[in-house]
Amino acid sequence: MTAPMTVTDTPTGPVNPGSWQYRQLNSRAPGLSYLSDALSALVADGHPVMAGTADLQYSNGLARFAARHPDRFVQFGISEQNMVSAAAGIATTGVMPFVATFASFLGLLCCEQIRMDIAYSALPVRLIGHHAGIALGFYGTSHHATEDLAIMRSIAGLTVVNPADGPQLAAAIKASADHPEPIYFRIGRGQEPNVYEDLPDFQFGKAIEHETGSDLTVIACGTMVHPCLEAVRALRASGLSVGLIDMHTIKPLDRDAVLAAAERSRVILTVEEHNILGGLGGAVAEVMAEAGTKALLIRHGIRDEYSLIAPPTHLYRHYQLDAAGIETVVRDILA
Amino acid sequence: MPTTATAAPAPDPMGAERTLMPAPLTPETIAHLEERARHVRLETIRLIAIAKVGHYSSTFSCAELFATLYYDAMRLRHGEPRWPDRDRFLMGKGHAAVGLYPLLADWGFFPKELLDGYTRLGNPLGDHPDMTKVPGVDFSSGSIGHALSAGLGMVMGGRMMNRRFDVYVMLGDGEMQEGQVWEAAMAAAHQKAGNLIAIVDRNGYQLDGQVDEVMGIEPLAGKWRAFGWEVHEVDGHDVAALATLFRRLKQDRTREKPACIIARTLKGKGVGYMEREAGWHLGYLAPEDEAAAIAEIMGQPASPAIPREAAAQGDAR
Numbered sequence: 001m002t003a004p005m006t007v008t009d010t011p012t013g014p015v016n017p018g019s020w021q022y023r024q025l026n027s028r029a030p031g032l033s034y035l036s037d038a039l040s041a042l043v044a045d046g047h048p049v050m051a052g053t054a055d056l057q058y059s060n061g062l063a064r065f066a067a068r069h070p071d072r073f074v075q076f077g078i079s080e081q082n083m084v085s086a087a088a089g090i091a092t093t094g095v096m097p098f099v100a101t102f103a104s105f106l107g108l109l110c111c112e113q114i115r116m117d118i119a120y121s122a123l124p125v126r127l128i129g130h131h132a133g134i135a136l137g138f139y140g141t142s143h144h145a146t147e148d149l150a151i152m153r154s155i156a157g158l159t160v161v162n163p164a165d166g167p168q169l170a171a172a173i174k175a176s177a178d179h180p181e182p183i184y185f186r187i188g189r190g191q192e193p194n195v196y197e198d199l200p201d202f203q204f205g206k207a208i209e210h211e212t213g214s215d216l217t218v219i220a221c222g223t224m225v226h227p228c229l230e231a232v233r234a235l236r237a238s239g240l241s242v243g244l245i246d247m248h249t250i251k252p253l254d255r256d257a258v259l260a261a262a263e264r265s266r267v268i269l270t271v272e273e274h275n276i277l278g279g280l281g282g283a284v285a286e287v288m289a290e291a292g293t294k295a296l297l298i299r300h301g302i303r304d305e306y307s308l309i310a311p312p313t314h315l316y317r318h319y320q321l322d323a324a325g326i327e328t329v330v331r332d333i334l335a
Numbered sequence: 336m337p338t339t340a341t342a343a344p345a346p347d348p349m350g351a352e353r354t355l356m357p358a359p360l361t362p363e364t365i366a367h368l369e370e371r372a373r374h375v376r377l378e379t380i381r382l383i384a385i386a387k388v389g390h391y392s393s394t395f396s397c398a399e400l401f402a403t404l405y406y407d408a409m410r411l412r413h414g415e416p417r418w419p420d421r422d423r424f425l426m427g428k429g430h431a432a433v434g435l436y437p438l439l440a441d442w443g444f445f446p447k448e449l450l451d452g453y454t455r456l457g458n459p460l461g462d463h464p465d466m467t468k469v470p471g472v473d474f475s476s477g478s479i480g481h482a483l484s485a486g487l488g489m490v491m492g493g494r495m496m497n498r499r500f501d502v503y504v505m506l507g508d509g510e511m512q513e514g515q516v517w518e519a520a521m522a523a524a525h526q527k528a529g530n531l532i533a534i535v536d537r538n539g540y541q542l543d544g545q546v547d548e549v550m551g552i553e554p555l556a557g558k559w560r561a562f563g564w565e566v567h568e569v570d571g572h573d574v575a576a577l578a579t580l581f582r583r584l585k586q587d588r589t590r591e592k593p594a595c596i597i598a599r600t601l602k603g604k605g606v607g608y609m610e611r612e613a614g615w616h617l618g619y620l621a622p623e624d625e626a627a628a629i630a631e632i633m634g635q636p637a638s639p640a641i642p643r644e645a646a647a648q649g650d651a652r
Binding site for chain 1: 419423465466467473474475477478481482484485486487488489490491492493495496498514515518519521522525526
């Protein structure tokens with residue numbers, strides 16, 4: 001637990017967006033402060049919290065936490081598996097560790113450490129997989145995570161949460177203080193527009209209903225909630241009866257919310273920044289199939305393929321995962 | 336069967352189970368540790384007879400390590416498996432857990448009767464240790480290569496909680512082939528984890544044959560030194576040498592470097608035909624072989640044992 005290198009809490013000096021001032025640009029991503037601030041709030045409340053990362057403290061904003069609490073921050077270097085197993089060891093001593101790295105590395109590279117050392121061992125480790133989905137755009141497939149929900153969801157004893165934005169992440173972290181199970185938090189890159197005001201109500205496994213509709217209900221998670229909300233508002237303004245559920249907890253899934261929506265709507269559309277296999281769409285499909293609902297299910301997301309490379313916003317447009325694209329998908333379904 | 340009643344010290348209300356200047360290593364202590372190592376081997380034979388297949392030889396190679404750790408080196412409280420200041424023990428080579436369980440029972444961490452149902456449906460004791468099921472198991476294992484990282488995490492957590500305990504991690508020599516071990520080794524030195532002690536059971540064998548033929552790991556001491564560790568090489572069957580070394584390491588409270596003990600051992604130590612036969616990883620002893628093995632462990636003249644083929648690898652029915 002050595003003190004980190006010189007770390008500034010806030011960027012100093014002018015940042016030229018056209019330049020490659022990576023750290024400063026990164027630390028200006030508005031969503032990044034939520035993670036560190038939520039952890040600091042837990043510390044302030046007397047919770048025995050530690051945080052760690054694997055050479056990504058500027059990407060996930062934990063540099064901010066490290067600067068405030070150098071004795072509670074561990075820099076693991078580029079050793080994700082070591083970090084995850086060590087987090088399990090830390091948790092055995094009564095400390096609640098939060099360890100963060102890119103979702104691709106966490107979900108795929110560290111899958112077995114998560115299963116064996118954390119979930120099977122029932123240790124209250126908090127895993128933060130950031131830049132999930134295709135948020136790392138042109139960095140390529142190695143950095144994309146479109147499988148992590150499917151992987152984490154099938155690990156027994158692990159709670160899987162995909163907050164919509166920074167405020168909901170902060171609320172989930174606050175709620176996690178009393179959550180006995182290990183948790184996987186899947187988050188974006190900190191540049192998503194906020195859906196919620198500061199510290200919204202949050203309960204693990206309790207979906208948030210934004211709108212109800214009889215034609216179609218969109219069930220979305222994570223970064224997709226905001227564009228879905230925009231799309232649903234436009235659809236409703238044009239007279240369609242479209243609902244929206246923020247399914248922030250993928251496991252345990254809010255079955256009641258799914259079944260109520262399937263009762264009331266002709267179509268359920270799941271929207272996720274993830275492969276349509278095994279993630280939110282898969283989880284909702286299981287509930288609907290077993291209950292024998294009459295509603296039709298359509299899964300929207302990455303269609304079992306490796307994403308193209310492009311800046312993230314271009315990718316969202318290409319895969320119809322932006323508001324306009326989602327609106328088109330719904331209109332096509334209801335046409 | 337050896338007695339177990341006097342093994343564990345009574346709890347000390349001051350928490351000073353072990354002074355910083357340990358009592359001299361008397362012949363009685365050495366004899367006791369040797370007896371405990373025999374107990375590990377005999378119990379291993381007894382328990383594997385219940386499972387009908389098990390890792391005798393991997394457990395026999397570390398019997399003296401188990402005995403010295405649990406009856407001399409480690410700071411523990413009888414009947415208190417979750418005492419927060421206890422020393423921790425983790426096994427990278429989790430398949431030797433059959434030798435650990437009898438010691439945990441002896442420490443009063445769970446009823447000894449549980450041993451009689453080893454591996455049977457509903458019993459918590461399996462081939463690999465599970466911390467959620469077995470009181471006294473400080474960390475689950477089974478997938479090789481994670482334990483040193485987890486042990487390092489315990490050191491870091493203990494530091495934040497202002498608790499000073501030692502963390503012992505026993506690793507197989509085949510385990511040295513796992514990359515994560517070296518991630519943890521690098522991190523432990525960087526974190527100045529002086530209370531982390533890795534023990535490599537250098538018995539020379541892994542499933543597919545001799546370690547140095549499957550995937551060479553030498554120069555092993557040089558590797559650990561290069562990663563910033565203090566390295567000690569010792570005869571892993573000499574309880575006096577082991578106890579002396581563990582005591583010295585425990586007394587040295589100023590050490591910043593983590594310590595690695597390379598314990599030179601024999602796979603199958605204590606039973607001649609297991610020592611001599613490379614194939615002995617998983618196996619099962621027929622009654623006549625079991626009797627011969629017990630006689631040999633007890634130091635009686637062994638009747639000529641018929642070497643048996645090891646059971647098919649991975650056959651754990």
